[in-house]
Amino acid sequence: MKNIAKKAAAFALAFTLLGTGTAVTKTFSPTSDTSITASAACYHSAGQPRAEYGEWTATGKKKLIICPVVRYEKQYKRTITYRCSSCGKTLYTVPEYKWQWAI
Numbered sequence: 720m721k722n723i724a725k726k727a728a729a730f731a732l733a734f735t736l737l738g739t740g741t742a743v744t745k746t747f748s749p750t751s752d753t754s755i756t757a758s759a760a761c762y763h764s765a766g767q768p769r770a771e772y773g774e775w776t777a778t779g780k781k782k783l784i785i786c787p788v789v790r791y792e793k794q795y796k797r798t799i800t801y802r803c804s805s806c807g808k809t810l811y812t813v814p815e816y817k818w819q820w821a822i
């Protein structure tokens with residue numbers, strides 16, 4: 720009687736493990752869930768994001784400065800791209816503007 724109970728318990732455990740194994744294989748199938756697995760692999764929290772500075776380009780805006788001398792200034796814009804220091808994914812971009820003396 721004791722042996723049968725043990726066997727039944729072992730069978731139940733084996734069945735549970737088998738069931739779990741099947742469920743895990745289905746959930747984490749590498750062919751169907753590539754995107755989910757890839758995004759879940761990195762939380763983008765490792766260290767400071769890496770900043771990438773774009774080229775300064777003229778926006779076409781101009782302004783006239785009177786003081787101390789009369790001159791024009793042209794507006795330039797660049798985009799700073801912050802990337803995850805771990806996986807390189809773009810986290811956010813920040814535009815930056817400057818005015819520069821145009822002769």
Ligand SMILES: [Zn+2]
Nearest residue numbers: 761763803806
């Ligand atoms: Zn990342």
